[in-house]
Amino acid sequence: MSCKCSQQCDIDVMSDPLVLSADPSHPANLIPELCTVFYNNGWVTGTGGGISIRNAEGDKVYIAPSGVQKERMVPENMFVMDYASEEYLRVPQITKKPSACTPLFMSAFKMRGAGACIHTHSQSAVMCTLLFGDEFRISNIEQIKALPKITEAGNLGFFDELVIPIIENTAHEEDLADSLQEAIRNYPGATAVLVRRHGIYVWGETVWKAKVYNEAIDYLLELAVKMRQAGIPTTCGVGEEKKYLKY
Ligand SMILES: CSC[C@@H](O)[C@@H](O)C(=O)COP(=O)(O)O
Ligand SMILES: [Zn+2]
Known part of the structure:
Protein backbone atom coordinates (compact mmCIF):
# COMPACT_ATOMS: atom_id res chain seq x y z
CA MET A 1 0.00 0.00 0.00
CA SER A 2 1.43 3.37 -0.90
CA CYS A 3 1.60 6.43 1.32
CA LYS A 4 -1.56 8.58 1.71
CA CYS A 5 0.31 11.86 1.71
CA SER A 6 -0.59 14.67 -0.67
CA GLN A 7 2.34 13.84 -2.97
CA GLN A 8 1.04 10.52 -4.38
CA CYS A 9 4.32 8.94 -3.34
CA ASP A 10 5.15 5.29 -3.91
CA ILE A 11 6.75 4.53 -0.54
CA ASP A 12 5.54 1.15 0.71
CA VAL A 13 4.05 2.27 4.02
CA MET A 14 2.97 -1.27 4.87
CA SER A 15 6.58 -1.96 5.79
CA ASP A 16 6.50 0.70 8.54
CA PRO A 17 3.41 2.91 8.36
CA LEU A 18 4.16 4.93 11.51
CA VAL A 19 7.43 6.38 10.23
CA LEU A 20 7.54 6.01 6.44
CA SER A 21 5.95 8.86 4.52
CA ALA A 22 6.91 10.93 1.48
CA ASP A 23 5.30 13.93 3.17
CA PRO A 24 8.27 16.15 4.11
CA SER A 25 6.29 17.59 7.04
CA HIS A 26 5.75 14.16 8.64
CA PRO A 27 7.44 14.23 12.11
CA ALA A 28 9.59 11.17 11.27
CA ASN A 29 11.01 13.10 8.30
CA LEU A 30 11.27 16.45 10.08
CA ILE A 31 13.19 15.23 13.14
CA PRO A 32 16.25 14.05 11.13
CA GLU A 33 16.07 17.08 8.83
CA LEU A 34 15.86 19.64 11.64
CA CYS A 35 18.52 17.89 13.72
CA THR A 36 20.89 18.30 10.77
CA VAL A 37 20.08 22.02 10.66
CA PHE A 38 20.62 22.28 14.43
CA TYR A 39 23.88 20.29 14.17
CA ASN A 40 25.17 22.73 11.56
CA ASN A 41 24.47 25.56 14.03
CA GLY A 42 26.53 23.75 16.68
CA TRP A 43 23.42 23.16 18.81
CA VAL A 44 23.22 19.32 18.85
CA THR A 45 26.79 18.12 18.36
CA GLY A 46 28.34 15.07 20.03
CA THR A 47 24.90 13.39 20.40
CA GLY A 48 23.64 16.14 22.76
CA GLY A 49 20.25 17.84 22.31
CA GLY A 50 17.42 16.95 19.95
CA ILE A 51 13.78 17.56 19.14
CA SER A 52 10.46 15.80 19.68
CA ILE A 53 7.39 16.49 17.51
CA ARG A 54 3.71 15.55 17.82
CA ASN A 55 1.80 14.62 14.69
CA ALA A 56 -0.81 17.02 13.24
CA GLU A 57 -3.64 15.25 15.11
CA GLY A 58 -1.63 15.50 18.33
CA ASP A 59 -2.26 11.89 19.33
CA LYS A 60 1.28 10.61 18.62
CA VAL A 61 4.70 11.76 19.80
CA TYR A 62 7.83 11.17 17.69
CA ILE A 63 11.03 10.75 19.69
CA ALA A 64 14.66 10.22 18.66
CA PRO A 65 16.81 7.41 20.08
CA SER A 66 19.20 8.15 22.94
CA GLY A 67 22.93 8.58 22.50
CA VAL A 68 23.00 8.64 18.70
CA GLN A 69 24.53 11.23 16.39
CA LYS A 70 21.44 13.38 15.97
CA GLU A 71 22.47 14.67 12.51
CA ARG A 72 22.74 11.14 11.07
CA MET A 73 19.29 9.81 12.00
CA VAL A 74 16.76 8.43 9.51
CA PRO A 75 12.94 8.11 9.90
CA GLU A 76 13.22 4.39 10.74
CA ASN A 77 15.22 5.33 13.88
CA MET A 78 12.21 7.06 15.47
CA PHE A 79 10.23 5.94 18.50
CA VAL A 80 6.48 6.61 18.31
CA MET A 81 4.51 7.10 21.53
CA ASP A 82 0.76 7.26 22.05
CA TYR A 83 0.19 10.74 23.54
CA ALA A 84 -2.69 9.79 25.85
CA SER A 85 -1.41 6.49 27.28
CA GLU A 86 2.32 7.32 26.93
CA GLU A 87 2.87 3.77 25.68
CA TYR A 88 5.28 3.14 22.84
CA LEU A 89 3.57 2.18 19.59
CA ARG A 90 6.91 1.66 17.87
CA VAL A 91 10.43 0.93 19.11
CA PRO A 92 13.17 1.16 16.45
CA GLN A 93 15.81 -1.50 15.87
CA ILE A 94 18.71 0.89 16.47
CA THR A 95 18.24 0.95 20.30
CA LYS A 96 15.55 0.24 22.86
CA LYS A 97 16.32 3.51 24.68
CA PRO A 98 14.39 6.66 23.70
CA SER A 99 15.96 10.08 24.23
CA ALA A 100 16.68 10.85 27.88
C1 LIG B 1 26.43 14.58 25.23
S1 LIG B 1 25.39 13.50 26.09
C2 LIG B 1 24.00 14.50 26.37
C3 LIG B 1 22.85 13.83 27.04
O1 LIG B 1 23.19 13.42 28.33
C4 LIG B 1 21.68 14.75 27.11
O2 LIG B 1 22.03 15.94 27.78
C5 LIG B 1 21.10 15.12 25.79
O3 LIG B 1 20.86 16.26 25.50
C6 LIG B 1 20.75 14.10 24.79
O4 LIG B 1 20.27 12.93 25.35
P1 LIG B 1 19.80 11.74 24.41
O5 LIG B 1 19.35 10.68 25.35
O6 LIG B 1 20.97 11.31 23.55
O7 LIG B 1 18.70 12.30 23.53
ZN1 LIG C 1 21.00 17.73 27.07
Whole structure:
Protein backbone atom coordinates (compact mmCIF):
# COMPACT_ATOMS: atom_id res chain seq x y z
CA MET A 1 0.00 0.00 0.00
CA SER A 2 1.43 3.37 -0.90
CA CYS A 3 1.60 6.43 1.32
CA LYS A 4 -1.56 8.58 1.71
CA CYS A 5 0.31 11.86 1.71
CA SER A 6 -0.59 14.67 -0.67
CA GLN A 7 2.34 13.84 -2.97
CA GLN A 8 1.04 10.52 -4.38
CA CYS A 9 4.32 8.94 -3.34
CA ASP A 10 5.15 5.29 -3.91
CA ILE A 11 6.75 4.53 -0.54
CA ASP A 12 5.54 1.15 0.71
CA VAL A 13 4.05 2.27 4.02
CA MET A 14 2.97 -1.27 4.87
CA SER A 15 6.58 -1.96 5.79
CA ASP A 16 6.50 0.70 8.54
CA PRO A 17 3.41 2.91 8.36
CA LEU A 18 4.16 4.93 11.51
CA VAL A 19 7.43 6.38 10.23
CA LEU A 20 7.54 6.01 6.44
CA SER A 21 5.95 8.86 4.52
CA ALA A 22 6.91 10.93 1.48
CA ASP A 23 5.30 13.93 3.17
CA PRO A 24 8.27 16.15 4.11
CA SER A 25 6.29 17.59 7.04
CA HIS A 26 5.75 14.16 8.64
CA PRO A 27 7.44 14.23 12.11
CA ALA A 28 9.59 11.17 11.27
CA ASN A 29 11.01 13.10 8.30
CA LEU A 30 11.27 16.45 10.08
CA ILE A 31 13.19 15.23 13.14
CA PRO A 32 16.25 14.05 11.13
CA GLU A 33 16.07 17.08 8.83
CA LEU A 34 15.86 19.64 11.64
CA CYS A 35 18.52 17.89 13.72
CA THR A 36 20.89 18.30 10.77
CA VAL A 37 20.08 22.02 10.66
CA PHE A 38 20.62 22.28 14.43
CA TYR A 39 23.88 20.29 14.17
CA ASN A 40 25.17 22.73 11.56
CA ASN A 41 24.47 25.56 14.03
CA GLY A 42 26.53 23.75 16.68
CA TRP A 43 23.42 23.16 18.81
CA VAL A 44 23.22 19.32 18.85
CA THR A 45 26.79 18.12 18.36
CA GLY A 46 28.34 15.07 20.03
CA THR A 47 24.90 13.39 20.40
CA GLY A 48 23.64 16.14 22.76
CA GLY A 49 20.25 17.84 22.31
CA GLY A 50 17.42 16.95 19.95
CA ILE A 51 13.78 17.56 19.14
CA SER A 52 10.46 15.80 19.68
CA ILE A 53 7.39 16.49 17.51
CA ARG A 54 3.71 15.55 17.82
CA ASN A 55 1.80 14.62 14.69
CA ALA A 56 -0.81 17.02 13.24
CA GLU A 57 -3.64 15.25 15.11
CA GLY A 58 -1.63 15.50 18.33
CA ASP A 59 -2.26 11.89 19.33
CA LYS A 60 1.28 10.61 18.62
CA VAL A 61 4.70 11.76 19.80
CA TYR A 62 7.83 11.17 17.69
CA ILE A 63 11.03 10.75 19.69
CA ALA A 64 14.66 10.22 18.66
CA PRO A 65 16.81 7.41 20.08
CA SER A 66 19.20 8.15 22.94
CA GLY A 67 22.93 8.58 22.50
CA VAL A 68 23.00 8.64 18.70
CA GLN A 69 24.53 11.23 16.39
CA LYS A 70 21.44 13.38 15.97
CA GLU A 71 22.47 14.67 12.51
CA ARG A 72 22.74 11.14 11.07
CA MET A 73 19.29 9.81 12.00
CA VAL A 74 16.76 8.43 9.51
CA PRO A 75 12.94 8.11 9.90
CA GLU A 76 13.22 4.39 10.74
CA ASN A 77 15.22 5.33 13.88
CA MET A 78 12.21 7.06 15.47
CA PHE A 79 10.23 5.94 18.50
CA VAL A 80 6.48 6.61 18.31
CA MET A 81 4.51 7.10 21.53
CA ASP A 82 0.76 7.26 22.05
CA TYR A 83 0.19 10.74 23.54
CA ALA A 84 -2.69 9.79 25.85
CA SER A 85 -1.41 6.49 27.28
CA GLU A 86 2.32 7.32 26.93
CA GLU A 87 2.87 3.77 25.68
CA TYR A 88 5.28 3.14 22.84
CA LEU A 89 3.57 2.18 19.59
CA ARG A 90 6.91 1.66 17.87
CA VAL A 91 10.43 0.93 19.11
CA PRO A 92 13.17 1.16 16.45
CA GLN A 93 15.81 -1.50 15.87
CA ILE A 94 18.71 0.89 16.47
CA THR A 95 18.24 0.95 20.30
CA LYS A 96 15.55 0.24 22.86
CA LYS A 97 16.32 3.51 24.68
CA PRO A 98 14.39 6.66 23.70
CA SER A 99 15.96 10.08 24.23
CA ALA A 100 16.68 10.85 27.88
CA CYS A 101 14.95 14.18 27.20
CA THR A 102 11.56 12.44 26.76
CA PRO A 103 10.12 13.39 30.22
CA LEU A 104 11.11 17.01 29.56
CA PHE A 105 9.59 17.06 26.07
CA MET A 106 6.43 15.50 27.55
CA SER A 107 6.28 18.23 30.21
CA ALA A 108 6.11 20.91 27.50
CA PHE A 109 3.48 18.91 25.59
CA LYS A 110 1.26 18.15 28.59
CA MET A 111 1.60 21.43 30.50
CA ARG A 112 1.58 23.83 27.56
CA GLY A 113 -0.07 21.87 24.76
CA ALA A 114 3.13 22.27 22.71
CA GLY A 115 3.36 20.59 19.30
CA ALA A 116 7.16 20.39 19.38
CA CYS A 117 9.99 20.85 21.86
CA ILE A 118 13.64 21.50 21.00
CA HIS A 119 16.61 20.86 23.30
CA THR A 120 20.03 22.29 22.42
CA HIS A 121 23.45 22.43 24.01
CA SER A 122 24.08 25.81 22.39
CA GLN A 123 27.23 27.41 23.81
CA SER A 124 25.45 30.78 23.99
CA ALA A 125 22.79 29.16 26.18
CA VAL A 126 25.41 27.59 28.45
CA MET A 127 27.39 30.86 28.67
CA CYS A 128 24.25 32.81 29.63
CA THR A 129 23.55 30.34 32.46
CA LEU A 130 27.06 31.16 33.76
CA LEU A 131 26.55 34.92 33.44
CA PHE A 132 23.01 35.18 34.88
CA GLY A 133 21.40 34.06 38.17
CA ASP A 134 17.91 32.52 38.30
CA GLU A 135 16.64 34.37 35.23
CA PHE A 136 17.92 35.50 31.85
CA ARG A 137 16.60 38.96 30.96
CA ILE A 138 16.96 41.09 27.84
CA SER A 139 15.00 44.05 26.47
CA ASN A 140 15.00 46.73 23.79
CA ILE A 141 16.31 44.47 21.02
CA GLU A 142 14.38 44.05 17.74
CA GLN A 143 14.64 40.21 17.67
CA ILE A 144 12.50 40.00 20.84
CA LYS A 145 9.50 40.67 18.56
CA ALA A 146 9.77 37.09 17.18
CA LEU A 147 8.73 35.70 20.58
CA PRO A 148 5.20 35.14 21.90
CA LYS A 149 3.65 36.71 25.01
CA ILE A 150 1.94 33.34 25.82
CA THR A 151 -0.28 34.76 28.57
CA GLU A 152 -2.10 36.87 25.97
CA ALA A 153 -2.36 36.88 22.20
CA GLY A 154 0.45 38.29 20.09
CA ASN A 155 4.19 38.68 20.33
CA LEU A 156 6.43 40.68 22.65
CA GLY A 157 7.19 44.23 21.54
CA PHE A 158 10.52 45.98 21.14
CA PHE A 159 10.25 47.59 24.59
CA ASP A 160 9.13 44.37 26.35
CA GLU A 161 11.50 42.33 28.47
CA LEU A 162 12.15 38.68 27.61
CA VAL A 163 12.51 36.58 30.77
CA ILE A 164 13.70 32.95 30.67
CA PRO A 165 13.99 30.98 33.94
CA ILE A 166 17.26 29.15 34.65
CA ILE A 167 17.15 25.80 36.49
CA GLU A 168 20.08 23.84 37.92
CA ASN A 169 21.47 20.84 36.03
CA THR A 170 21.25 17.29 37.39
CA ALA A 171 23.49 14.28 36.81
CA HIS A 172 20.87 12.64 34.59
CA GLU A 173 18.73 14.48 32.01
CA GLU A 174 15.47 12.80 33.07
CA ASP A 175 15.93 14.10 36.66
CA LEU A 176 15.45 17.64 35.35
CA ALA A 177 11.73 17.05 34.81
CA ASP A 178 10.53 18.21 38.26
CA SER A 179 12.41 21.52 38.20
CA LEU A 180 11.48 22.13 34.55
CA GLN A 181 7.81 21.61 35.45
CA GLU A 182 8.14 23.98 38.41
CA ALA A 183 9.68 26.64 36.13
CA ILE A 184 6.85 26.17 33.59
CA ARG A 185 4.30 26.70 36.41
CA ASN A 186 6.13 29.72 37.86
CA TYR A 187 6.72 31.43 34.51
CA PRO A 188 3.42 31.27 32.61
CA GLY A 189 4.82 33.66 29.98
CA ALA A 190 7.90 31.54 29.21
CA THR A 191 8.32 29.47 26.06
CA ALA A 192 11.77 28.23 27.12
CA VAL A 193 13.77 27.12 30.16
CA LEU A 194 17.57 27.36 30.44
CA VAL A 195 19.50 24.61 32.24
CA ARG A 196 22.67 25.78 33.95
CA ARG A 197 25.94 24.44 32.44
CA HIS A 198 23.83 22.34 30.06
CA GLY A 199 21.63 24.10 27.49
CA ILE A 200 18.03 25.08 26.81
CA TYR A 201 14.55 23.67 26.16
CA VAL A 202 12.32 25.67 23.79
CA TRP A 203 8.80 24.70 22.76
CA GLY A 204 6.00 26.03 20.56
CA GLU A 205 2.45 25.33 19.45
CA THR A 206 3.80 23.90 16.16
CA VAL A 207 7.20 22.67 15.06
CA TRP A 208 7.71 25.81 12.99
CA LYS A 209 6.87 28.11 15.90
CA ALA A 210 9.26 26.13 18.13
CA LYS A 211 11.99 26.47 15.46
CA VAL A 212 11.51 30.23 15.13
CA TYR A 213 11.46 30.71 18.92
CA ASN A 214 14.62 28.64 19.31
CA GLU A 215 16.40 30.66 16.60
CA ALA A 216 15.28 34.01 18.03
CA ILE A 217 16.21 33.04 21.59
CA ASP A 218 19.61 31.72 20.57
CA TYR A 219 20.29 34.97 18.69
CA LEU A 220 19.42 36.92 21.87
CA LEU A 221 21.54 34.62 24.07
CA GLU A 222 24.54 35.08 21.77
CA LEU A 223 23.99 38.83 21.72
CA ALA A 224 23.67 38.89 25.52
CA VAL A 225 27.09 37.25 25.92
CA LYS A 226 28.59 39.91 23.63
CA MET A 227 26.80 42.74 25.46
CA ARG A 228 28.14 41.46 28.78
CA GLN A 229 31.65 41.25 27.28
CA ALA A 230 31.29 44.88 26.19
CA GLY A 231 30.08 45.84 29.68
CA ILE A 232 26.55 46.71 28.50
CA PRO A 233 23.67 45.35 30.65
CA THR A 234 21.21 43.30 28.58
CA THR A 235 18.28 45.33 29.95
CA CYS A 236 19.91 48.70 29.32
CA GLY A 237 17.46 51.30 27.98
CA VAL A 238 17.58 52.76 24.49
CA GLY A 239 20.34 55.40 24.42
CA GLU A 240 21.71 54.36 27.83
CA GLU A 241 24.37 52.17 26.22
CA LYS A 242 26.46 55.31 25.72
CA LYS A 243 27.09 55.37 29.49
CA TYR A 244 28.90 52.06 29.21
CA LEU A 245 31.00 52.70 26.13
CA LYS A 246 34.71 53.05 26.84
CA TYR A 247 35.49 55.32 23.86
C1 LIG B 1 26.43 14.58 25.23
S1 LIG B 1 25.39 13.50 26.09
C2 LIG B 1 24.00 14.50 26.37
C3 LIG B 1 22.85 13.83 27.04
O1 LIG B 1 23.19 13.42 28.33
C4 LIG B 1 21.68 14.75 27.11
O2 LIG B 1 22.03 15.94 27.78
C5 LIG B 1 21.10 15.12 25.79
O3 LIG B 1 20.86 16.26 25.50
C6 LIG B 1 20.75 14.10 24.79
O4 LIG B 1 20.27 12.93 25.35
P1 LIG B 1 19.80 11.74 24.41
O5 LIG B 1 19.35 10.68 25.35
O6 LIG B 1 20.97 11.31 23.55
O7 LIG B 1 18.70 12.30 23.53
ZN1 LIG C 1 21.00 17.73 27.07
